[in-house]
Amino acid sequence: MSKRTKGILLHGTLMIGVVLSLFPFYWTVVLATNNTSDVYHNPPKLIFGGQLFTNISHMLSNIDFFGSMFNTLLVAVSTTALVLFLDSLAAFTFAKYDFPGKRFLFGLLLLTFMLPMQLALIPEFEIMVKLNWVGDLRALVVPAAANAFGIFWMRQYTSSAVPSELLEAAKLDGCGFFRQYWHVCLPIIRPGLAFLGIYTFVGAWNDYIWPLIVLVNPNRITLQVALAQLNTAHGADYSMIMAGALLALLPVVLVFVLFARQFMAGAVKGALRG
Amino acid sequence: MSSSRPTAQAPRESKRTSPRMRIARDTPRPSRARTPSGPAPSARRRPGRARRVASFWPQYLAISPFYLVFLVFLLIPIVFSLYLAFTSWDGLGAIKFVGLQQFRFLVKDSTFWLALRNTLIIWVLSTVPMLFVSLVLASLINATRRFTAFYRIAFFIPSVTSIVAIALFFSAIFSENYGLVNVMLHAMHLPTVDWLSDAWTIKLVIAILMSWQWTGYNAIIYLAGMQSIPPELYEAAKVDGAGPIRTFFSITIPMLRPIILFTVIVSTVTGLQSFTEPQVLFGSSASVNPNSGGPGQAGLTLILYFYHQAFDNNNFGYGAAIAWAAFLVIVLFTAINWRLVARKDR
Numbered sequence: 001m002s003k004r005t006k007g008i009l010l011h012g013t014l015m016i017g018v019v020l021s022l023f024p025f026y027w028t029v030v031l032a033t034n035n036t037s038d039v040y041h042n043p044p045k046l047i048f049g050g051q052l053f054t055n056i057s058h059m060l061s062n063i064d065f066f067g068s069m070f071n072t073l074l075v076a077v078s079t080t081a082l083v084l085f086l087d088s089l090a091a092f093t094f095a096k097y098d099f100p101g102k103r104f105l106f107g108l109l110l111l112t113f114m115l116p117m118q119l120a121l122i123p124e125f126e127i128m129v130k131l132n133w134v135g136d137l138r139a140l141v142v143p144a145a146a147n148a149f150g151i152f153w154m155r156q157y158t159s160s161a162v163p164s165e166l167l168e169a170a171k172l173d174g175c176g177f178f179r180q181y182w183h184v185c186l187p188i189i190r191p192g193l194a195f196l197g198i199y200t201f202v203g204a205w206n207d208y209i210w211p212l213i214v215l216v217n218p219n220r221i222t223l224q225v226a227l228a229q230l231n232t233a234h235g236a237d238y239s240m241i242m243a244g245a246l247l248a249l250l251p252v253v254l255v256f257v258l259f260a261r262q263f264m265a266g267a268v269k270g271a272l273r274g
Numbered sequence: 275m276s277s278s279r280p281t282a283q284a285p286r287e288s289k290r291t292s293p294r295m296r297i298a299r300d301t302p303r304p305s306r307a308r309t310p311s312g313p314a315p316s317a318r319r320r321p322g323r324a325r326r327v328a329s330f331w332p333q334y335l336a337i338s339p340f341y342l343v344f345l346v347f348l349l350i351p352i353v354f355s356l357y358l359a360f361t362s363w364d365g366l367g368a369i370k371f372v373g374l375q376q377f378r379f380l381v382k383d384s385t386f387w388l389a390l391r392n393t394l395i396i397w398v399l400s401t402v403p404m405l406f407v408s409l410v411l412a413s414l415i416n417a418t419r420r421f422t423a424f425y426r427i428a429f430f431i432p433s434v435t436s437i438v439a440i441a442l443f444f445s446a447i448f449s450e451n452y453g454l455v456n457v458m459l460h461a462m463h464l465p466t467v468d469w470l471s472d473a474w475t476i477k478l479v480i481a482i483l484m485s486w487q488w489t490g491y492n493a494i495i496y497l498a499g500m501q502s503i504p505p506e507l508y509e510a511a512k513v514d515g516a517g518p519i520r521t522f523f524s525i526t527i528p529m530l531r532p533i534i535l536f537t538v539i540v541s542t543v544t545g546l547q548s549f550t551e552p553q554v555l556f557g558s559s560a561s562v563n564p565n566s567g568g569p570g571q572a573g574l575t576l577i578l579y580f581y582h583q584a585f586d587n588n589n590f591g592y593g594a595a596i597a598w599a600a601f602l603v604i605v606l607f608t609a610i611n612w613r614l615v616a617r618k619d620r
Contacts, residue, residue, distance in 0.1 A: 011421070014414050018428045021490055024443050025431075027454065031446060090337040099330040105337065112344055115352060116547065116604065118577055118597050122358060122590050123351035126365065143347035146340035177332035206436040208550045209577075213585055224438045231442055231557045238446040245439040256434045260427045267491075268498040271536060 028249070031242035038239075055243035059230065064219070065244060068226040075140045075222060076204035083200045084193055086146040091154030092185045096167060097177075112148040121213060128214055135217035140210065150196050153270050157192035158185065195266030198259050205252050223248050358594035365590050376595035386596065388571060389579040390603065392477065396575065397545040399481035404489050405537060409530075411489065412496035413522065426497070429490030437487070441554035444483050445470065470555065473572035480551050480573055488544075492537050499533040500526060535615045542611050546604045549577040576600040 034049035059065060093099075094106055124143065125134070133139040162185050170184050186193075211222045221229075227248050230241045256263060359376055363369045380386050415425050432440075447454040448469040456466040469475045503526065511521045527534070552575055556568035565582040567574025574582075580600060584593025 010414060010417055014411075014418065014421075014425055017411055017414075018425065020486070021429050021432055024440060024486070027447065028439075028443055086339045090340050093333045093336040097330075097333050099333040100327050105341070109340070109344075112348060115348060116543070116601055117348075118547065118580060119355050119601055120348050120351035121355075121597070122584050122594055123354040124347055125585075126354075127346070127351065129365075143343060146343050148340070148344075151340060177336070181336070202434050206434075206438075208436075208438055209581070212553075213581075224436055227436075227438050227442065228554050228557055231445065231554060238449075241442055242446060245442045249435055249439050252434055252436065253431065256431060257427065260430070261423070264426060264430055264494055268495055271495045271540075272498060272502075272533065 025249070025253070028242050028246050031238055032246045034239060036237050036239045051239065052243065055239045056247070058237070058240040059244040059247075062240070063226045063229055063244070065223075065226065065247065067219075068221050068223045069248075071137060071220060072205060072223040075137050076201050078141050079144045079204045080197050080200045082141065082145040083147060083150055084197055087150035087196065088154050088158070088186070088189060088193060089181055090146065090151045091158050092162075092181050092189075094151065094155045095159035096162065096164065096185075109148050109151060113152075117210075121210070125213055133214075135215055135220055137215075137220070139214045140204075140207070140222070143210075144200075144204065149270070150200065153266075154189070154192055154196060156269070158189055161192065162188050191262065192266070194259065194262055198255060198263050199266070201255065202252055355594045355597060358591055359598050361591045363590040364588045366588075369591075372591070376592050377599075379592065380595050380599060385571065385574070385579065386599070389567075389574045389576050392567070392572065393546055393548065393575045393603075396477050396480050396484070396548060397542070399477060400484040401538075401541045401545050404485040405492060405534075405541065407485075408489050408492035408537070409496055409527075409534075411493040412500060413526065415493070415497050416500045426494055430494050431490070432487045433491035435487070437550040438554050440483060440487065441551055444479060445555050448479050471569045473570050476568055476570075476572040480548065480555065483551050483555075484545065484548065488541070492541070495533060495537060496530060499530045503529045531615070535612070538611050538615050539608055542608050543604055546600070546607060547577050548575050549581065552578050553581070576603065 029048060030046065032055055033052045034045050035051045035054065038045050038049060038051075094102065128134045128136075128139045131139075133142075166184055167180050170180050175183065206224060207222070208224045208228070211225050212228075215221045215225060227244055230244050358369075360371060360373060361369045362372045362376070411429065415422060415429075418425070448456075450456065450466075450468050450470065453469070455469065459466050467475055469479055507525050507529070508521060511525055516524065552567050552573035553565060556566070556573055565578055565586055567578055576596065577600060580593055580596040583589045583596055
């Protein structure tokens with residue numbers, strides 16, 4: 001086989017994979033921009049139509065899309081801010097400081113990877129009842145404010161990115177622990193924070209089972225829960241449903257494509273060390 | 275106090291009498307005067323150690339939020355759910371201890387066994403072909419020089435998209451009458467299939483959905499592993515006259531073993547916990563029978579059944595029992611896979 005045919009075969013096979021991987025996005029746009037009867041047409045329409053805004057307005061009359069998107073945004077942004085601060089601070093401590101009980105505490109942290117969350121769901125719901133947070137967005141943010149994966153990942157990153165000599169120098173200049181974190185560590189670990197931030201944001205945006213359980217107030221739900229309701233109530237109007245899915249997908253896909261390189265590098269790093 | 279035993283006695287005594295130690299810390303001199311040989315040194319060491327530990331307060335403060343969240347929202351709930359599995363509770367009334375009754379019921383509950391079977395079938399249907407395709411994809415990308423960044427992004431995107439949106443998409447294209455798949459089958463003069471009604475095709479659709487979402491993610495991880503294999507190994511294989519297939523099985527696979535182990539474990543843990551896919555796919559029948567997993571309950575997974583019992587029926591005791599049973603299943607299959615993959619190199 002010549003090098004050229006080999007290359008064509010290689011890229012041809014990969015392109016089939018790309019088509020399979022991206023087809024759902026393409027078809028989501030096709031469904032969302034045509035009306036349902038066009039889609040039911042035989043042969044079906046394969047190109048974008050002009051019905052997007054009609055479909056969106058149908059969708060908006062069925063669910064409180066922007067209200068639930070605002071809730072999701074609120075949850076995702078505040079969770080991400082908390083995780084970035086609390087995880088990187090804890091990671092800095094584990095990476096650069098020795099203190100009694102450190103090994104035990106870090107071992108405990110690694111152990112939490114193995115605890116499946118569904119075991120906690122029923123009692124966690126009861127805790128939210130006691131706190132009076134059922135139906136409240138705090139029920140989503142507070143339990144997610146600090147997590148083992150983020151601390152584990154940032155610790156690896158911090159220990160290789162932040163030189164200990166720099167911290168020593170800061171200490172000689174009279175910087176205490178928290179000022180070392182804020183003035184020395186934080187500026188250096190920014191690229192790592194970018195990964196953890198996107199990872200947390202995407203996770204919070206797509207979260208489903210816990211919001212489904214705890215957000216019992218139909219006027220205060222997140223986007224994913226609202227989206228699932230579209231299917232429950234209006235099983236047949238696919239154009240309307242996919243218009244909602246498209247709008248819900250768009251922010252996360254955009255964020256991912258913008259930061260794809262750093263994000264994938266970070267995700268791979270986490271996996272290879274895990 | 276005999277002179278031969280103080281070393282053995284001292285720590286025991288100091289541990290037992292903690293109130294005295296507090297006094298000792300406040301007024302060190304008299305206690306030292308009273309017992310010059312025994313507990314005095316340890317009593318003096320303890321406050322020193324406590325002060326040393328206390329001097330690390332900024333570090334403890336810095337890591338405390340995680341442990342607080344972990345304690346309140348994970349550890350205590352998990353311990354409490356173990357207790358709940360031995361009770362009968364609807365979330366409102368009194369908690370009634372019933373011993374092993376929930377588990378006795380579980381063993382005889384045919385729906386539980388159906389859910390277990392469904393979960394395992396869906397997991398096998400999705401994981402095995404997915405990891406194989408991921409490996410092939412990764413080695414193909416690894417062989418290219420051009421468009422590599424594009425391929426990586428295109429294959430990775432599915433793993434960051436919301437399962438809810440994708441489940442809606444799948445329910446659209448696999449719908450019986452006008453779904454794209456059936457329209458295409460019809461155009462090719464092939465018989466159409468009631469994808470979301472038949473016990474096997476329901477599982478197949480869920481498995482395809484899960485594979486679509488995670489194939490690229492696993493491929494990118496394999497790719498990173500392949501790129502860290504030293505090129506000298508491949509050159510040596512070439513010198514020895516090994517073809518590409520031989521090289522793949524004799525060098526690439528063994529070198530990737532730890533990474534393959536990681537992906538197998540992650541796919542096992544996440545695959546056996548599938549919930550959103552069947553929950554959303556069969557959401558349109560929710561008004562009739564909420565969260566039942568579709569026609570014939572063929573898409574009912576363990577976690578969906580747990581959710582249904584706990585949060586539709588308010589059977590918190592039985593729900594907790596199902597959750598623990600599911601956990602044991604996951605631990606069992608993770609252990610089996612671990613042994614299978616880790617043993618291959620012997």
